[in-house]
Amino acid sequence: MYGWIWRHLPGNAWVKALLSLVLVVAVVYVLFQYVFPWAEPLLPFNDVTVDNQ
Amino acid sequence: MRLVVRTVSELCITVGTVIVLFVVYVLFWTGVKADRVMDDQIDQLEEQWARQSARPTASPAPGASASAPPKPTPYRHGKPFAIMYIPRLGFTWNKPVLEGTDTGTLKKGLGHYERTARLGQKGNFSVAGHRRTYGDPFKDFPRLRPGDAVVLTDGTTWFTYRVDRGPYKTVPSDIEVIDPVPRKSGYKRTGRYLTLTTCDPEWGHSHRLIVWAHLDSTQPVEAGKPAALRR
Numbered sequence: 001m002y003g004w005i006w007r008h009l010p011g012n013a014w015v016k017a018l019l020s021l022v023l024v025v026a027v028v029y030v031l032f033q034y035v036f037p038w039a040e041p042l043l044p045f046n047d048v049t050v051d052n053q
Numbered sequence: 054m055r056l057v058v059r060t061v062s063e064l065c066i067t068v069g070t071v072i073v074l075f076v077v078y079v080l081f082w083t084g085v086k087a088d089r090v091m092d093d094q095i096d097q098l099e100e101q102w103a104r105q106s107a108r109p110t111a112s113p114a115p116g117a118s119a120s121a122p123p124k125p126t127p128y129r130h131g132k133p134f135a136i137m138y139i140p141r142l143g144f145t146w147n148k149p150v151l152e153g154t155d156t157g158t159l160k161k162g163l164g165h166y167e168r169t170a171r172l173g174q175k176g177n178f179s180v181a182g183h184r185r186t187y188g189d190p191f192k193d194f195p196r197l198r199p200g201d202a203v204v205l206t207d208g209t210t211w212f213t214y215r216v217d218r219g220p221y222k223t224v225p226s227d228i229e230v231i232d233p234v235p236r237k238s239g240y241k242r243t244g245r246y247l248t249l250t251t252c253d254p255e256w257g258h259s260h261r262l263i264v265w266a267h268l269d270s271t272q273p274v275e276a277g278k279p280a281a282l283r284r
Contacts, residue, residue: 001063028074036078040186041156043079044258048191048251049154049166049181051228 079186083160087188090161094133094149102208125171128152135172137163137180138204138282142193150205154181163190169231170245172205173212173271179231179248184255184262191251195220197264202281203247211279214247214266221263222253230263238265 005023009016040046128134133149140146149162150172158164163182170176182191203214218238223230231248234240238248245268253260272279 001060001067003059031071031074032078032082036075036082039075040079040083045079045183045186045252045256046156046159047225047258048159048183048261049164050223050225050230050250050261050263051154051166 083186084188087160087183087186091149091188094151094162095136095147098133098136098149098208105208128165128167128171130167131155131158131161133162134165135205135207138206139197139201140204140281141197141201142191144284148182148188148190150180159183160187166231169248170233172207173210173245173268175243175245176233177231177235177246177248179250181250184251184253191249192255194249194251194262194264197249202269202279203249203266204279204281206274209274211272211274211276212268213270213279213281215269216264216266218263218265221265222260223263225258225261227261230261230265235265240265240267244268 006016006020009019011019130153131151133151135150136147137150138147150165151158151162152165152167154164154166159181163180166179166181169179172178183189184191184194197216198219199216201216203216205212205214217240221230221237223237229236230238230250233246234243235246235248238246240246247266247268249264249266251262252258253262270279
């Protein structure tokens with residue numbers, strides 16, 4: 001999977017490394033900004049009320 | 054065959070990394086976000102109060118403030134209306150109290166149960182807060198003891214509540230604990246009460262911890278901080 005991505009990135013090794021870094025940062029950003037805030041309420045830490053609102 | 058094994062192991066590593074990142078998010082990042090948002094809410098409140106006190110018409114006649122407040126404005130859902138101080142949880146511990154107890158509101162501060170009494174009024178002013186994650190506001194909740202002060206201000210008055218009944222463990226469906234006169238608290242007559250709720254165990258959701266308090270004293274903000282907040 002990662003080998004496939006590496007082969008399909010353009011440029012020489014340096015450009016590829018830079019692009020990979022950008023991709024990693026983008027993935028982490030999407031996770032923190034959108035995926036985790038969505039997933040977090042599914043965990044039990046939010047249940048602090050007695051009437052289950 | 055080799056390709057399959059390699060892809061599967063890469064996927065496993067990816068999933069593992071995502072899980073680690075998620076733990077970092079829950080343990081650390083929600084706290085960073087919540088601290089920022091809570092400070093924001095408190096700033097908003099203080100600005101709002103500063104504007105109100107600047108207006109000369111807002112000041113009621115002396116002596117009339119305690120018994121007949123001039124038409125209280127209803128709390129707006131999801132908006133802060135008070136700041137809570139609990140010296141037992143730390144001398145610098147202060148959190149905004151917002152109207153409503155839905156998930157989004159509780160991310161920004163403590164949540165006031167809608168339909169329970171207003172701050173300082175007859176009935177049961179009930180507030181919920183996170184035990185863990187989102188700044189861990191009620192992390193040290195079990196350390197609360199009878200006699201501890203819970204101080205709130207709405208910008209015009211300081212309200213000092215005193216804890217009467219230490220952390221009481223109950224089940225999540227026990228709505229009675231936020232009744233105007235909660236049966237298990239030992240209170241018999243109607244009064245000006247305060248109820249705090251959070252989850253128990255720390256990282257779980259099987260139970261709730263409850264603390265009850267009664268209104269001990271009030272004083273206008275012009276009179277300075279109440280004794281409970283002075284060092």
